Amino acid sequence: MRTKIRLLLFTLSLFTTSGSIWAADDVMMLFTAAQSGNIERTQTLLTNGVDVNGKTTSGRTALMGAAFSGNVRIVKLLIAHGADISLTDNNGNTALGDAAIFGHEEAVKVLIAVGSDVNAADKNKLSILTKVNRAGHKNIAKLLETAGASEGGGDAEEE
Numbered sequence: 001m002r003t004k005i006r007l008l009l010f011t012l013s014l015f016t017t018s019g020s021i022w023a024a025d026d027v028m029m030l031f032t033a034a035q036s037g038n039i040e041r042t043q044t045l046l047t048n049g050v051d052v053n054g055k056t057t058s059g060r061t062a063l064m065g066a067a068f069s070g071n072v073r074i075v076k077l078l079i080a081h082g083a084d085i086s087l088t089d090n091n092g093n094t095a096l097g098d099a100a101i102f103g104h105e106e107a108v109k110v111l112i113a114v115g116s117d118v119n120a121a122d123k124n125k126l127s128i129l130t131k132v133n134r135a136g137h138k139n140i141a142k143l144l145e146t147a148g149a150s151e152g153g154g155d156a157e158e159e
Contacts (some may be wrong), residue, residue: 027054027062034074035065042066042074052081059089067095067111070104075111085116092122100132100140108140118149127152 030050033041042062046052055061063083066074075095079085088094096116099107112118121127129149132141 026050030062031065034062037071053084063095067099072106094120097128112147118147
């Protein structure tokens with residue numbers, strides 16, 4: 001009897017801590033749909049109440065996935081559904097940083113226009129501009145500088 005009560009309490013705790021025992025799967029489905037460019041699936045998941053700001057185990061959001069892949073339509077869709085542009089993953093990376101570092105100029109423009117922090121730095125204190133310059137994306141570096149970005153080297157720049 002005691003084991004059954006413990007199991008019941010454990011099951012109930014899953015619902016109260018995450019809202020759904022499937023919440024993590026839902027977030028991963030949204031992340032995957034956004035990163036792969038599947039706008040219909042992304043829209044369906046959002047309509048069905050999947051948390052637009054939910055994070056994968058590595059701290060990645062659907063907005064980060066869309067920005068990483070340069071899926072501008074999905075970036076705009078997620079922002080329209082309340083995606084938080086300031087969230088960071090477990091390494092301190094942002095959606096703007098992902099779009100910038102991987103050379104997705106249009107996604108960078110959208111994220112800057114909605115107020116993304118152009119001076120965000122990762123856990124190594126490397127700024128987006130520093131990483132973009134290292135990647136050789138001159139047009140994106142100019143966009144960031146025009147928006148007020150500055151270099152930030154952190155620990156990794158001392159190499």
